[in-house]
Amino acid sequence: MGGDHAPKVVIQGAARAYKNDHQLRFIFFGDEVKIARYVKTASLPDAVYTVHHAPDAIASDTRPSVALRQGKQSSMHLAIQSVRDQRADGIVSGGNTGALMVLAKHILKTLPGIARPAITGFIPTPTTDTVLLDLGANIECSPRHLFEFALMGEAFCRITMGKTNPSIAILNVGSEDTKGHETLRQAAASIRDSDLNDQFIGFIESNHVIEGKADVVVTDGFTGNVMLKAIEGTGRFFSGEIRAAFSQSWSGKLVAPLALLALRPMRQRLDPNAHNGGMLVGLNGVVIKSHGGSNAKGFAAAIRVAANVIRSGINERITEHMHDLSMEAA
Amino acid sequence: MGGDHAPKVVIQGAARAYKNDHQLRFIFFGDEVKIARYVKTASLPDAVYTVHHAPDAIASDTRPSVALRQGKQSSMHLAIQSVRDQRADGIVSGGNTGALMVLAKHILKTLPGIARPAITGFIPTPTTDTVLLDLGANIECSPRHLFEFALMGEAFCRITMGKTNPSIAILNVGSEDTKGHETLRQAAASIRDSDLNDQFIGFIESNHVIEGKADVVVTDGFTGNVMLKAIEGTGRFFSGEIRAAFSQSWSGKLVAPLALLALRPMRQRLDPNAHNGGMLVGLNGVVIKSHGGSNAKGFAAAIRVAANVIRSGINERITEHMHDLSMEAA
Numbered sequence: 001m002g003g004d005h006a007p008k009v010v011i012q013g014a015a016r017a018y019k020n021d022h023q024l025r026f027i028f029f030g031d032e033v034k035i036a037r038y039v040k041t042a043s044l045p046d047a048v049y050t051v052h053h054a055p056d057a058i059a060s061d062t063r064p065s066v067a068l069r070q071g072k073q074s075s076m077h078l079a080i081q082s083v084r085d086q087r088a089d090g091i092v093s094g095g096n097t098g099a100l101m102v103l104a105k106h107i108l109k110t111l112p113g114i115a116r117p118a119i120t121g122f123i124p125t126p127t128t129d130t131v132l133l134d135l136g137a138n139i140e141c142s143p144r145h146l147f148e149f150a151l152m153g154e155a156f157c158r159i160t161m162g163k164t165n166p167s168i169a170i171l172n173v174g175s176e177d178t179k180g181h182e183t184l185r186q187a188a189a190s191i192r193d194s195d196l197n198d199q200f201i202g203f204i205e206s207n208h209v210i211e212g213k214a215d216v217v218v219t220d221g222f223t224g225n226v227m228l229k230a231i232e233g234t235g236r237f238f239s240g241e242i243r244a245a246f247s248q249s250w251s252g253k254l255v256a257p258l259a260l261l262a263l264r265p266m267r268q269r270l271d272p273n274a275h276n277g278g279m280l281v282g283l284n285g286v287v288i289k290s291h292g293g294s295n296a297k298g299f300a301a302a303i304r305v306a307a308n309v310i311r312s313g314i315n316e317r318i319t320e321h322m323h324d325l326s327m328e329a330a
Numbered sequence: 331m332g333g334d335h336a337p338k339v340v341i342q343g344a345a346r347a348y349k350n351d352h353q354l355r356f357i358f359f360g361d362e363v364k365i366a367r368y369v370k371t372a373s374l375p376d377a378v379y380t381v382h383h384a385p386d387a388i389a390s391d392t393r394p395s396v397a398l399r400q401g402k403q404s405s406m407h408l409a410i411q412s413v414r415d416q417r418a419d420g421i422v423s424g425g426n427t428g429a430l431m432v433l434a435k436h437i438l439k440t441l442p443g444i445a446r447p448a449i450t451g452f453i454p455t456p457t458t459d460t461v462l463l464d465l466g467a468n469i470e471c472s473p474r475h476l477f478e479f480a481l482m483g484e485a486f487c488r489i490t491m492g493k494t495n496p497s498i499a500i501l502n503v504g505s506e507d508t509k510g511h512e513t514l515r516q517a518a519a520s521i522r523d524s525d526l527n528d529q530f531i532g533f534i535e536s537n538h539v540i541e542g543k544a545d546v547v548v549t550d551g552f553t554g555n556v557m558l559k560a561i562e563g564t565g566r567f568f569s570g571e572i573r574a575a576f577s578q579s580w581s582g583k584l585v586a587p588l589a590l591l592a593l594r595p596m597r598q599r600l601d602p603n604a605h606n607g608g609m610l611v612g613l614n615g616v617v618i619k620s621h622g623g624s625n626a627k628g629f630a631a632a633i634r635v636a637a638n639v640i641r642s643g644i645n646e647r648i649t650e651h652m653h654d655l656s657m658e659a660a
Contacts (some may be wrong), residue, residue, distance in 0.1 A: 139503070211567075234564035
């Protein structure tokens with residue numbers, strides 16, 4: 001029931017994802033009347049989904065602490081419980097990110113050795129996508145937390161993007177070792193002392209992140225959130241300016257159809273729906289966040305991310321990694 | 331001597347600024363041989379400039395502490411001294427920002443009541459520019475520092491953009507009062523307790539900054555630097571994609587001349603050279619930073635900012651404001 005166009009895009013997204021992957025099975029949590037309306041028109045065989053009625057839904061502006069106390073019969077709460085009870089292998093939600101994190105942490109708990117789950121996401125770059133975390137779950141972070149993010153982000157990148165040995169960097173205001181907070185320098189030292197050292201390229205500035213100079217970029221949730229929204233805001237600003245250019249001037253109007261055709265590959269590549277599906281990594285269960293404004297294509301992309309990380313056993317891999325690191329430290 | 335194309339763009343920028351403002355007078359600090367080469371071809375009357383030879387120049391990658399110890403005969407050091415000694419009313423530099431801040435703080439000292447000078451800059455928005463500070467001088471900030479930034483940013487915006495009662499906001503990950511660090515909440519409380527209260531609109535997210543929802547946005551130097559570079563990086567990414575779109579596809583090539591004509595107003599508006607000239611506010615003297623990559627047009631814009639703030643007596647106004655606030659507190 002979460003996101004701007006739920007449950008419509010959720011169900012249409014599921015149908016779209018199913019078309020490319022017949023092994024998928026769905027449980028839809030939410031208002032059964034509304035769900036029934038959309039499954040009828042979506043081309044989704046009856047055998048591949050069930051509906052679990054949820055009388056409540058958590059609003060996008062509900063505070064996480066309120067959602068935790070009052071949202072027991074919400075679609076989000078019930079869906080997360082189904083993961084805990086192993087009736088589902090993972091959850092995909094377009095709802096309130098803060099509530100999703102707090103409910104998931106409460107119901108699923110964190111993986112052994114992980115203190116703080118983090119929100120991951122994709123940043124489009126000229127070459128491919130870059131994994132950025134944390135995008136807002138942890139406002140203040142210790143060096144240990146940032147180190148955990150590096151480890152989890154690396155696993156997420158490896159699995160969702162198929163990269164072997166993805167490069168890892170820490171977001172900073174300069175690339176020199178002396179830059180930034182002491183916390184960042186300590187986090188860098190921890191990564192250098194671990195078996196991630198060979199993949200670690202040190203500090204990176206935000207403009208170089210957008211140039212695609214690292215596969216995984218680690219930062220605290222405050223900075224990550226500011227950076228992500230700055231990129232999204234600048235992107236929307238440019239898109240608006242381009243649209244205006246081709247609808248206002250005489251030269252723009254004249255060439256608009258062909259100009260927009262020429263710009264289509266760029267618009268497709270930068271379409272947020274193509275980069276949809278961030279993982280709340282570090283939880284004892286797979287929780288994927290879809291952008292609240294995504295369409296069916298975007299929701300299908302988030303479902304694909306969920307299927308990838310479930311099949312790859314991402315959480316077992318993170319847990320093993322943590323175990324190896326404890327062994328090293330011992 | 332600072333920036334990518336010095337002293338050429340500096341001298342050409344001065345000539346350009348002089349053309350629109352015949353009251354300007356210049357002292358060029360730097361390599362006198364190189365300066366002589368460019369003043370000859372720039373249309374700048376002999377009577378409006380003098381040259382002060384500086385045997386050294388601070389490189390863009392010199393660490394500020396090194397610049398402070400070793401750069402005594404550098405163009406930057408000598409130029410800042412001329413402001414201290416009242417031979418110049420202000421300095422405009424395209425050089426190493428960190429060195430400029432450290433040298434200026436050492437030579438000029440801060441204004442009474444100001445603990446930390448900050449770097450201000452302009453962010454382009456759909457309507458007008460927004461003043462953002464700090465852009466990187468202070469990696470960690472107390473509530474008091476952020477409060478000082480609000481006060482100085484307000485004065486800078488009022489003077490450079492001619493806005494009466496500009497609106498002020500604090501950058502955060504959400505607009506609700508409960509969001510972000512404790513430091514931000516305390517800074518907000520300080521602003522609400524001051525006579526800036528009527529202009530204070532609370533917390534703002536980075537995407538809303540880009541939408542132009544506040545005239546002055548306050549943040550610590552770490553976050554401000556990450557945000558500024560994210561906007562610049564995304565802008566460059568989009569520009570590159572647009573250029574590629576009109577040089578690669580058949581439809582793009584066909585309409586390229588008219589399409590680029592239609593996009594020209596946007597490119598002009600987003601041209602970083604049009605938004606050039608950040609002030610290092612809080613110093614006992616006017617110090618303006620030009621972007622290192624700016625052209626003559628950009629450098630002229632930075633000179634215009636310098637002339638504006640000098641004529642308006644910005645530092646006297648900040649000092650009076652600080653004095654009033656101390657009176658209130660007493």
